[in-house]
Every structure is written in structure tokens, then in C-alpha cells.
Amino acid sequence: MQLGELKLGESAVVVNVGGEGQLRKRFLDLGITKGTRVTMARIAPFGDPVEIQLRGYRLTLRKSEASIVEIEPAEDSE
Amino acid sequence: MITAALVGNPNCGKTTVFNKLTGAVQKTGNWPGVTVERKQGFLRGAPKDDILVVDLPGIYSLSPYSPDEVVSRDFLIGDSESRPDVAICIIDASNLERGLYLLTQVADLRIPMVVVLNMMDVAEKIGMRVKADALSEILGCPVVETVGTKGQGTSAIGEAVQSAYEERTVPRTISYGNAIDDCIERLIPIIKETVRDDLLRWVSLKIIEGDSMVMAELDESTAASARSVVEELEQQVSDDGMQIIATARYKAGEAIRDGCVEHTESVDESERISERIDRILLNKYLAWPIFALVMFTVYLVSVQTVGLAISDYINDELVVWVQDHAAEAMDSAGVDTVVADMMLTGVIGGVGAVIGFIPLIALLFAFLVFLEECGYMVRVAYMLDRVFTYFGLSGKAIIPAVIGIGCSVPAIMGTRVIEDESNRNVSIICTSFMPCSAKLPIITLIVGAFFGASALVITSLYLFGIVMILISGLFLKKFRGFIGRPSPFVMELPVYHMPTVRNVMFGVKEKSWSFIKNAGTIILLSAVLIWALSSFTFTGEYLGDSATTDSILSAIGKALCWIFVPLGFGGSETWELTVASFTGIAAKENLLATLAVLLDSAVGIDGLPTMEVLTEYLSVTAYPEAVAMSFLIFNLICAPCIASIAAIYRELHSHRKLLLALLYQCATAYGVAGIFYQGYVLLHGEVGLGVLWLILFIAVPVYVILSKRPFGFITGGKEEVQE
Numbered sequence: 001m002q003l004g005e006l007k008l009g010e011s012a013v014v015v016n017v018g019g020e021g022q023l024r025k026r027f028l029d030l031g032i033t034k035g036t037r038v039t040m041a042r043i044a045p046f047g048d049p050v051e052i053q054l055r056g057y058r059l060t061l062r063k064s065e066a067s068i069v070e071i072e073p074a075e076d077s078e
Numbered sequence: 079m080i081t082a083a084l085v086g087n088p089n090c091g092k093t094t095v096f097n098k099l100t101g102a103v104q105k106t107g108n109w110p111g112v113t114v115e116r117k118q119g120f121l122r123g124a125p126k127d128d129i130l131v132v133d134l135p136g137i138y139s140l141s142p143y144s145p146d147e148v149v150s151r152d153f154l155i156g157d158s159e160s161r162p163d164v165a166i167c168i169i170d171a172s173n174l175e176r177g178l179y180l181l182t183q184v185a186d187l188r189i190p191m192v193v194v195l196n197m198m199d200v201a202e203k204i205g206m207r208v209k210a211d212a213l214s215e216i217l218g219c220p221v222v223e224t225v226g227t228k229g230q231g232t233s234a235i236g237e238a239v240q241s242a243y244e245e246r247t248v249p250r251t252i253s254y255g256n257a258i259d260d261c262i263e264r265l266i267p268i269i270k271e272t273v274r275d276d277l278l279r280w281v282s283l284k285i286i287e288g289d290s291m292v293m294a295e296l297d298e299s300t301a302a303s304a305r306s307v308v309e310e311l312e313q314q315v316s317d318d319g320m321q322i323i324a325t326a327r328y329k330a331g332e333a334i335r336d337g338c339v340e341h342t343e344s345v346d347e348s349e350r351i352s353e354r355i356d357r358i359l360l361n362k363y364l365a366w367p368i369f370a371l372v373m374f375t376v377y378l379v380s381v382q383t384v385g386l387a388i389s390d391y392i393n394d395e396l397v398v399w400v401q402d403h404a405a406e407a408m409d410s411a412g413v414d415t416v417v418a419d420m421m422l423t424g425v426i427g428g429v430g431a432v433i434g435f436i437p438l439i440a441l442l443f444a445f446l447v448f449l450e451e452c453g454y455m456v457r458v459a460y461m462l463d464r465v466f467t468y469f470g471l472s473g474k475a476i477i478p479a480v481i482g483i484g485c486s487v488p489a490i491m492g493t494r495v496i497e498d499e500s501n502r503n504v505s506i507i508c509t510s511f512m513p514c515s516a517k518l519p520i521i522t523l524i525v526g527a528f529f530g531a532s533a534l535v536i537t538s539l540y541l542f543g544i545v546m547i548l549i550s551g552l553f554l555k556k557f558r559g560f561i562g563r564p565s566p567f568v569m570e571l572p573v574y575h576m577p578t579v580r581n582v583m584f585g586v587k588e589k590s591w592s593f594i595k596n597a598g599t600i601i602l603l604s605a606v607l608i609w610a611l612s613s614f615t616f617t618g619e620y621l622g623d624s625a626t627t628d629s630i631l632s633a634i635g636k637a638l639c640w641i642f643v644p645l646g647f648g649g650s651e652t653w654e655l656t657v658a659s660f661t662g663i664a665a666k667e668n669l670l671a672t673l674a675v676l677l678d679s680a681v682g683i684d685g686l687p688t689m690e691v692l693t694e695y696l697s698v699t700a701y702p703e704a705v706a707m708s709f710l711i712f713n714l715i716c717a718p719c720i721a722s723i724a725a726i727y728r729e730l731h732s733h734r735k736l737l738l739a740l741l742y743q744c745a746t747a748y749g750v751a752g753i754f755y756q757g758y759v760l761l762h763g764e765v766g767l768g769v770l771w772l773i774l775f776i777a778v779p780v781y782v783i784l785s786k787r788p789f790g791f792i793t794g795g796k797e798e799v800q801e
């Protein structure tokens with residue numbers, strides 16, 4: 001599953017950050033690393049970009065960009 | 079002297095702390111070769127040695143991708159002789175993990191370090207207690223707790239820097255787990271010959287990451303053997319170097335965090351104030367009306383009411399007062415009438431008109447800096463991104479456009495928020511399409527005279543600016559050098575913060591300064607030049623107070639006005655409009671002043687033409703309102719003032735690109751004004767040769783926008799046209 005497909009309010013855990021170059025490095029630098037828990041927090045008024053909650057802060061990115069991040073649904077233990 | 083580099087994530091409060099540390103005396107400039115701002119200043123009340131604080135740009139990492147990051151890493155690495163003595167690493171205590179991620183990278187550079195835990199108040203509010211002494215213990219360097227906005231704790235930073243410098247408190251080596259640490263051990267002997275001793279660990283990590291800049295500096299055989307070591311690691315953990323390192327650094331950061339944070343109570347994410355504000359401001363239905371309301375309020379206060387009142391006072395009272403007294407003084411001193419006229423009309427009148435704008439500009443910037451600092455501006459970009467991507471631009475393009483309502487110069491500088499070069503180029507060229515405050519009097523006058531001062535028409539002119547930027551996105555992207563996808567929109571949405579008065583004042587000062595500098599130089603010069611051109615004939619005969627149709631300026635205008643025939647204001651009976659448009663290039667404020675001089679009739683007390691004069695003047699044309707509007711449109715879009723042109727040049731770094739930019743602006747202005755005028759004429763049932771112009775003006779852009787193949791001109795940049 002890809003990060004862009006996450007539904008509003010759902011959480012997941014990052015499995016892998018694909019893609020390459022600057023965009024990929026930017027994602028990693030911002031804390032989207034393996035094992036990180038991410039939550040889809042909001043969708044912009046026109047449906048894109050989206051707002052992701054992770055590591056105690058909010059990140060916005062376009063759905064197309066989010067597609068390089070592979071996730072798997074979080075077992076809702078937290 | 080101790081040189082201390084200030085490093086931190088964007089929005090961690092770096093500017094606030096920097097302002098607190100250095101006070102009002104700061105030096106702003108650019109880093110050599112790149113358009114990244116460099117600020118530095120001496121620490122006030124340094125305990126012993128002088129401490130020079132250099133403010134590095136806000137960054138998340140020391141990667142080689144953005145100019146901000148490259149500037150920061152180059153400065154921190156330095157060379158064996160000049161390296162900063164201390165790194166002050168500012169961390170947002172409420173956002174520890176990301177701050178610590180950057181901190182681990184700075185720590186690897188082996189510079190004495192001081193950690194500043196800022197936003198302690200925010201951390202407390204969300205139920206976190208960060209123990210500075212525990213953090214200091216883990217890292218092995220001084221840690222200072224601060225609340226930047228209140229100035230709490232900042233005075234201790236000087237002491238900490240001094241002691242870090244004297245005791246060389248380089249942070250402890252941070253472990254990234256056995257696999258990586260072993261790999262570093264194996265890499266060090268390979269690179270030992272070629273790399274500075276203090277950088278061995280950092281370079282090793284960068285090699286694992288596959289950092290292009292570091293790899294490029296290794297010779298071939300070293301690089302090859304280093305790479306084979308890294309490949310072993312990659313196989314062992316079955317992942318690639320870049321991801322391995324980022325993951326490990328965040329893990330190390332988490333470990334440090336766990337060692338120094340106590341959770342006092344858990345405050346639910348969704349109950350934070352910032353989230354509650356966003357639920358309204360970013361609400362699907364309310365976001366737009368609120369944005370419109372915010373912009374309207376800014377406009378109303380700074381331009382229409384308060385700002386206007388102060389400006390009027392300066393123009394009508396102060397400048398006139400100065401003029402009267404100067405006239406008297408020169409009269410009694412027996413100054414030559416030509417010189418006196420130059421001083422009064424040219425110098426005092428010209429510069430006075432600009433100074434009158436300063437309160438308006440300052441107020442406008444106060445609002446804009448506030449919106450930016452509190453965190454709303456990023457959210458506007460977020461809201462609008464979807465619309466902008468449709469035109470091949472990023473939502474970030476709205477930020478310079480909004481600043482452009484104040485003045486194009488800082489707006490053009492503000493395009494630096496857009497990372498991708500081709501996207502940024504579009505914004506640099508089109509930002510001046512927004513009606514800046516200097517264009518406002520022209521708008522008010524023309525809309526007042528011909529459209530009953532309709533607020534709707536005025537507002538549409540601002541929307542028109544945005545629409546022109548968007549269309550330019552589609553158009554310019556068909557040319558090499560501008561081709562590219564909308565730059566990525568991966569950004570932090572910072573929590574809302576109440577900006578301090580001090581920060582806003584600093585911002586206003588910084589941004590208004592370029593405007594004031596222009597008043598003193600370019601506008602002064604051009605005012606004198608225009609005065610001279612309109613007061614003398616070609617034979618050097620002085621025409622006296624009121625310029626007549628014999629002046630040099632008039633001759634030029636009459637010779638060139640045919641250019642504007644397709645736009646409706648090129649007739650020989652309206653040559654004054656041609657001259658005014660030309661003088662507008664020096665400064666848009668000149669435009670009306672020139673018109674006033676040329677129309678040589680009753681002018682308003684502010685030295686600008688009155689609506690009656692304008693209406694009467696244009697009554698000789700067939701469609702006065704269309705002529706006026708076409709003139710207005712042309713001047714809103716065409717090449718901006720000299721100051722903005724200089725700013726465009728600074729950002730584009732190339733004469734050739736600058737020339738093309740100006741050409742594009744003028745051609746667009748010409749085309750759009752032409753479409754308006756000829757369209758208007760056609761709609762009024764007059765079918766003539768003008769229709770050919772109309773077809774041409776519409777066909778060219780449509781052809782370019784629909785074209786599948788890119789056009790030449792500028793080399794460089796990516797080659798294919800995006801889908």
C-alpha cells in the first residue's frame with residue numbers, strides 16, 4: 001500500500017521509501033523512515049495535497065509524491 | 079574572536095533567537111555565488127571574547143541538494159584554517175526528533191557545540207518535560223533552555239559558547255548501531271590519506287549515504303574500494319545506504335530523546351490549539367472565504383484607510399511644507415530659477431512622492447510578515463497548490479505573489495522559497511504582474527474616473543495578476559529553461575505561533591529598506607532626468623515651470639507613440655500616455671507624476687492629475703474607458719520599475735535571461751492590453767482592421783500553449799515538455 005492511499009484518520013507504518021534523488025532524501029530527512037508511524041490528518045480543500053501527522057508534527061505533501069512511500073496498516077495497539 | 083554558526087530546522091525559532099542575541103546591529107548579505115541570505119552580527123553582552131554569530135539558513139539536513147543545505151555544510155566544514163569555532167544547534171523542544179536528526183549530522187562534523195532547546199513553553203504545554211542536564215550528559219556539550227519569544231534563557235547562550243570554545247566540548251561520538259559503526263571503521267583507513275582528520279567520520283557516513291558531493295571529491299580508486307565496503311553493508315542489512323543512514327540517525331535521535339524526556343501528561347494531538355485553529359482555517363468550505371477576508375482586511379487597513387491617511391498626510395502636508403520652505407530659502411538665497419525648479423519639482427517632488435508611500439508599504443509588510451511568521455502563509459500555499467499545479471506551478475508561488483501586493487522587490491527575492499529552478503524562474507518573471515502599491519494610485523485614478531471607483535474592478539485587477547501568473551505558467555513552460563514539473567510540495571506545516579512585535583518590526587525594516595534605498599537612488603535620479611527632459615528643448619532652451627509640448631520628452635513620445643496604436647492609446651492626441659509609460663519604468667510612481675506635468679493643467683494637491691482632467695483629456699478618443707483600461711493593463715503587466723528589474727537580474731543571474739524576461743513582460747502586456755481594447759471595440763460593433771490584431775494577440779499564446787514541442791531560446795534545463 002502507498003502513503004497516498006491512506007484514508008483520512010487512518011494510521012500506518014512506513015515499510016520503505018522508494019523513488020530517488022532529492023525527493024526521496026527530503027522524505028527521509030523529514031523523518032519518513034522505516035518503522036515510522038504516520039497518520040493521514042487532513043486533506044486540502046481541493047483534495048490535494050494531504051497532511052500527514054508523524055513524529056509529533058505535521059507534514060504536507062502531494063498524493064503523487066506520497067506514492068513513493070510504501071506503508072502497511074498499523075496494528076492499532078498504540 | 080569566536081565565530082559561532084547558528085544551525086537549526088526551519089521554524090525552530092532561529093530568527094527569534096538570533097535577533098535576541100545580536101540586537102539591532104546585523105549585517106545582511108548573500109552567500110557568495112548563490113542567492114541564499116547571509117546574516118551575521120555580534121553577540122550582545124558577550125562574557126569574554128567577542129562572539130560573531132553567523133545565521134545559517136533553516137535546514138533539515140546537510141544533504142547536497144538545496145543551496146541552503148550546501149551553504150550550511152560548506153560553512154560548517156570550512157577548511158583547515160577557517161572553520162566556525164562553535165556550532166550553536168537550535169532545537170524546537172516540542173519537535174525533538176527532527177531537531178536531533180540534524181543535530182547528529184552537525185555532531186559528526188566534530189565542532190564544539192552548544193545546544194539551544196528553544197520553545198520550552200510549547201513543549202510544556204503538550205505535556206513534555208525535556209531535561210537539559212540529561213541531554214547535556216548524553217551529548218557531552220552545554221545545553222541551554224530558552225523561550226525565544228520571551229527572551230528567557232537567551233542570555234546564557236553567550237556563556238555556553240565561551241565555555242564550549244575554551245573547553246572544546248565536541249559532542250560525544252554518536253553510535254549508529256554495530257553494522258554502520260563497523261562499516262565506518264573499515265572506511266576510515268581507505269580515505270585517511272585524502273580526507274581531513276576531523277572529518278573522517280562524517281565523510282565515511284556520507285560515503286555510505288552515497289552523497290554525490292563527497293563522492294566527487296574522492297579519487298577513482300579510493301571511491302571504488304570505498305564503494306565495495308558500502309555494498310557489503312547494503313547486502314548485510316538488505317537496504318540502500320541512503321535509507322540505512324537516515325533510519326539509523328532517526329533511531330539515534332529517538333534514543334537521545336528517550337534519555338531526556340519525561341511525559342508529564344499526554345495531550346491528544348487533535349486537541350492542540352494549532353489543530354483546532356486549522357479545523358476552521360483549513361476547513362473545506364471556510365478556507366476560501368477566510369483567505370479572502372484576511373487579504374481584504376490587510377488591504378483595507380494598510381492601503382485603503384490607515385496607510386492611506388498617513389500617506390496623504392505626508393504628501394499633502396509634509397512635502398508641500400518642505401517645498402514651500404525650500405522655495406523660500408532658495409529664493410532669499412538667490413538661487414538660479416532653473417536649479418530651484420529642479421530641486422523643488424524634480425528632487426523634493428519626486429522623492430517626496432515615494433516617501434509618502436513608506437507608511438503604506440511598512441504597514442502592508444507588517445501584516446505580511448505577521449502572516450508569514452505565524453504560519454498562515456504556508457497554509458495558503460497548501461490550500462492553493464492544487465490550483466497551481468494545474469498550471470504547472472507550485473502552490474508556493476502564491477507567497478511571492480502576495481508579497482508583491484506590497485512591493486515587487488522583496489517579492490522577487492521571496493521566490494527563493496520555490497526550490498525547483500524552472501518553477502522559480504516563472505515566478506521571478508511573473509511576480510511583478512501583481513499590482514504593487516506603487517501602481518495603486520494609477521488604478522485608483524483610472525478606475526475612479528471611468529468605472530465609478532468600483533471595488534469590484536479594483537479587486538479583479540488583483541485577481542487578474544494571479545490569473546496572468548497562472549497562464550504564464552502554461553506559456554513559459556513551453557520554452558527550454560522553464561520546462562519542468564511543479565516543484566515538490568513537501569513541507570512542514572508548523573504549528574501556529576504568535577509572532578513577537580520585535581520580529582515583525584525587524585521584518586518590516588528589512589523589507590522596506592530596499593524600497594527606501596530606491597527612493598534615495600534610482601527614483602531620485604530618474605525624477606531629475608524626467609524633470610530635465612520635460613523642461614528643456616533639444617536646443618537646450620529652458621521651458622520654465624510647466625513643460626510644454628516642445629520638450630525633449632514630448633518629442634520622444636510623439637515619435638514613438640505609434641507603437642501603441644493597436645492598444646488604443648497610440649494616437650498623436652494621446653502621446654502623453656506613451657511618455658508616461660516609459661517613465662513608469664524608472665518607477666511606477668513616476669507615471670502619474672509625468673502625466674500631471676505633461677497634461678499641464680489643474681492637478682490635485684498631491685501633484686497627480688485629477689479624475690476630471692483625465693476624463694476630459696481622453697474624451698477626444700472614441701472609447702475613453704477602453705483606452706484608459708488598456709493603458710492601465712499595459713502598465714500593470716509591462717516591465718516593472720528599475721529596482722524590480724535589478725532584483726530580477728539578481729535572481730536570474732544572466733543578462734540574456736533578464737532580457738528575455740523583460741521581453742516577455744512587455745509582449746504580454748502589449749498582447750493582453752490589445753486583446754482588451756480590440757475586443758471592446760469589436761463588442762461595440764465596430765469591425766475593422768483591429769480584428770486582425772485581436773486574432774494575432776490571441777493566436778500566438780494559444781499556439782504556444784497548445785504546442786507539443788518545446789521552443790528554443792534558453793539552453794539548459796530539462797528537455798522534454800511535461801505532460
Ligand SMILES: Nc1nc2c(ncn2[C@@H]2O[C@H](COP(=O)(O)OP(=O)(O)O)[C@@H](O)[C@H]2O)c(=O)[nH]1
Nearest residue numbers: 089090091092093094197225226227575577578
Ligand atoms: N511559544 C514560542 N514561540 C516561539 C519561540 N521562539 C520563536 N517562536 C515563534 O515561532 C515562530 C517562528 O520563529 P522564527 O524565529 O521565525 O523561526 P525560524 O524559522 O527558525 O527563523 C515565530 O512566530 C516566533 O515568534 C518560543 O520559544 N516559544
Ligand SMILES: [Mg+2]
Nearest residue numbers: 089092093094
Ligand atoms: Mg526565520
